[in-house]
Amino acid sequence: MSEAAKPLTHGRVLKIAIPILLANVTVPILGAVDTGVVGQLGQAAPIGAVGVGAVILSAVYWIFGFLRMGTTGLTAQAAGQGNRAEVAALLTRALAIGLTGGVLLILCQPLIIHAGFLAAPASPEVEALAETYMRIRIWSAPAAVAIYGITGWLIAQERTRAVLGLQLWMNGLNVVLDLWFVLGLGWGVAGVATATFIAEWTGLAVGLWLCRAAFRVPDWRDWTRVFDAEKLKRMGLVNTDILIRSLLLQAILVSFLLLGARFGDVTLAANQVLLQFLHITGYAMDGFAFAAEALVGHAVGRRSADLVRRSSIMAAIWGGATALLMALAFLLLGPAIIDMMTTAPAVRAEARAYLPWMAAAPLLGLLPFMLDGIFIGATRSADMRNMMAVSAAIYAAAVILLIGPMGNHGLWLALLISFAARGITLALRYPALERAVAAGTS
Numbered sequence: 001m002s003e004a005a006k007p008l009t010h011g012r013v014l015k016i017a018i019p020i021l022l023a024n025v026t027v028p029i030l031g032a033v034d035t036g037v038v039g040q041l042g043q044a045a046p047i048g049a050v051g052v053g054a055v056i057l058s059a060v061y062w063i064f065g066f067l068r069m070g071t072t073g074l075t076a077q078a079a080g081q082g083n084r085a086e087v088a089a090l091l092t093r094a095l096a097i098g099l100t101g102g103v104l105l106i107l108c109q110p111l112i113i114h115a116g117f118l119a120a121p122a123s124p125e126v127e128a129l130a131e132t133y134m135r136i137r138i139w140s141a142p143a144a145v146a147i148y149g150i151t152g153w154l155i156a157q158e159r160t161r162a163v164l165g166l167q168l169w170m171n172g173l174n175v176v177l178d179l180w181f182v183l184g185l186g187w188g189v190a191g192v193a194t195a196t197f198i199a200e201w202t203g204l205a206v207g208l209w210l211c212r213a214a215f216r217v218p219d220w221r222d223w224t225r226v227f228d229a230e231k232l233k234r235m236g237l238v239n240t241d242i243l244i245r246s247l248l249l250q251a252i253l254v255s256f257l258l259l260g261a262r263f264g265d266v267t268l269a270a271n272q273v274l275l276q277f278l279h280i281t282g283y284a285m286d287g288f289a290f291a292a293e294a295l296v297g298h299a300v301g302r303r304s305a306d307l308v309r310r311s312s313i314m315a316a317i318w319g320g321a322t323a324l325l326m327a328l329a330f331l332l333l334g335p336a337i338i339d340m341m342t343t344a345p346a347v348r349a350e351a352r353a354y355l356p357w358m359a360a361a362p363l364l365g366l367l368p369f370m371l372d373g374i375f376i377g378a379t380r381s382a383d384m385r386n387m388m389a390v391s392a393a394i395y396a397a398a399v400i401l402l403i404g405p406m407g408n409h410g411l412w413l414a415l416l417i418s419f420a421a422r423g424i425t426l427a428l429r430y431p432a433l434e435r436a437v438a439a440g441t442s
Contacts, residue, residue, distance in 0.1 A: 008295065008307065012158075013314050016294055017287030019164035020155075024283035026171040033175045034192055037182040046189050048122060049129030053193070056116035057134055062250075064101050064145045066242040067094060071152030072293045073379040074235060079157055080301020087157070088219035089226045091211055093235060094149025096226075102142025109138045129189045136193035143204035150207035158294050160287075162210045170203035241381030245388040252395050256415055259399065263408050270350035271408070273341045277330060277358040281365055284326055288319035289373030296377030305438040308378070312430075316370045323362040331359045357412040364416050367423025375426060378433050387425035394421040 006012060034054065038046040071094045078086040105112065113134055117127055147166070154162050174195050181191030214220050225231075260271040295311035330337075334355045338348055375384050395418035402410030 008310055008314060010314065010318070013288070013291045013295070013318055016155075016158050016160050016291040017315075017318065019160035020287035020290050021284065023160075023164045023167040024286055026167050027283070028279075030171045030174055033178055037178045038189060038192060040183060045123070045125045045129055048126040049133055049189050050192050052116075052122055052126060053130040053133035053137070053189075056112070056119075056130075057137060059116075060105060060112055061141070061144055062246075063243070064098070064148055065246055066239040067097055067101075067145065068148040068152040068155075069242050069293075069376045070235060070239040070379075070381070071149050072156045072290070073297050073376045073381075074238065075153050075156035076294050076297020076377055077301040077379065080298035083301075084217070085219040085222065085225060086231075087153075088214040088217060089222060089228075089231070090235075091149070091153050091214050092220050092226045093232070094153055095146050097239075098146030098149045099142045102140075102145040105141040105145070106138055109135065112138070133189050133193040136190060137196050140197040140200035143200040146204055147200070147207055150204075150211060154210065155290050156294055156297060159210075160290065166203060166207055166210060169206050170199045173202060174199035238379050238381045241385040242376075245381070245385045248385075248388045248392045252392055252415070252418055255399075256411065259403065259411055260408065266344075266346045266350050267408050269342070269344070269347045270354065271411075273338060273347065273351045274354055274358055274412075276341060277334075277337070278361055278365075281323075281326055281362045282369075284322050285319055285362075285365065285369040288315050288322065289369050291315045291318075292370055292373030293377040296374050297379075298377075300378050300437055303437060303440050305434045308374075308434060308437050311377075312370070312374050315373065316366075319370045320366055323366040326362040327359045330355070330362070334358060354408065354412055357409075357416060360416055361419070364419045364423070367427060368419055371423060371426035371430070374430070375433065378437070380429070380433050380436075383426065383429045383433070387422060387429060390425050391418050391422040394418060 031054075034050055038050050071090060075087055075090045078090060113131055116134070117130075121127075122130065151163055151166070154160070154166075177195035177198055178192055181187045181195050185191060187194065208215075219225065257268075257271070257275075261268045292312060292315040295315060296308055299305075299307035299311050335352055338351045338355070342348055342351070372384065375381070395414055398414035398417045399411065402414050404410070406413065
């Protein structure tokens with residue numbers, strides 16, 4: 001029995017979600033090891049260089065995040081239809097886009113480095129080391145971007161344990177090589193970059209091995225199907241809409257940081273600490289949002305509006321329980337978490353003042369997180385793009401109205417209003433999604 005045809009149960013939801021939660025745990029661990037190994041060199045510049053270089057490249061790679069989401073929705077629908085030939089062809093398309101995008105990034109590396117330092121200027125010593133880091137690591141861009149496509153393809157087929165295995169391989173190897181290259185061989189910043197370069201290319205090899213079943217049948221290289229103009233057009237439209245939506249979301253988060261800087265260094269530092277709570281929320285909710293993507297995509301492929309609704313509700317139940325637990329944890333453990341993140345008394349006190357907003361964040365973020373997953377699975381990307389634009393406009397209006405009388409509290413309230421706006425506007429579009437599925441036009 002195919003994954004799409006299996007009964008919809010809570011166990012099935014958890015089978016998809018839990019490996020994603022575990023995979024997400026490895027991400028901050030790797031960042032901590034990267035920082036920790038260069039921290040053993042006893043100098044500030046290498047730490048700053050790895051931080052700056054990683055942030056710049058992560059921001060650039062993030063542009064291709066649409067490939068993960070778009071591939072998940074389209075592949076899940078093809079799997080729901082039982083169209084194995086299209087499932088295989090989608091893997092080839094995703095790999096082609098990822099590898100081509102990565103090559104373009106390599107060709108554009110001087111521009112990326114220059115623009116990155118304009119956006120995040122540092123001392124000459126830090127910039128020189130960061131450039132060394134980026135010039136090594138950029139050569140694994142094709143692998144890093146192609147892995148987005150592989151990840152989306154695996155999630156669509158509910159193979160999240162394979163995604164967990166892939167992440168464990170890449171991040172585990174990266175940690176081992178970090179320790180060897182930096183502490184053992186003394187390669188410094190170049191060692192951190194080389195470790196990531198090797199981990200990403202071997203990660204691509206592991207990812208291809210995990211997809212090996214698709215390569216055992218000829219459909220993956222049926223070039224007429226792979227490069228079908230109508231299929232490519234649809235994939236392009238879905239990915240473009242998701243990219244625009246993601247850029248608008250990033251604009252909100254970047255503006256939040258820039259506006260927070262107006263309130264002084266202590267408030268800026270406190271906001272940065274508290275943003276980690278939002279990252280934790282995102283890592284926790286991803287699993288259930290991804291479950292919604294796969295299950296709703298399968299339901300759309302089967303043209304079952306009832307199954308779309310049941311999939312959405314079941315994933316949202318677990319997402320809601322997780323959001324409630326996180327809100328309580330932030331209220332009860334928030335001060336201790338803040339103290340772990342900073343030892344500065346002024347920053348600790350400032351962060352505590354805004355902690356209630358963190359307790360509200362998971363609850364207000366539940367709808368947009370879950371509906372993003374639902375709409376990705378249904379490939380209703382135009383709705384995602386449009387509702388994100390509306391939410392960004394509401395955020396801008398809230399910032400103008402609230403910062404003056406409320407200061408940084410107003411800034412946090414405006415951010416949470418944008419979460420609520422995105423959830424409410426997508427919820428208003430949900431009935432149209434069900435109608436489209438029932439009519440067979442989604």
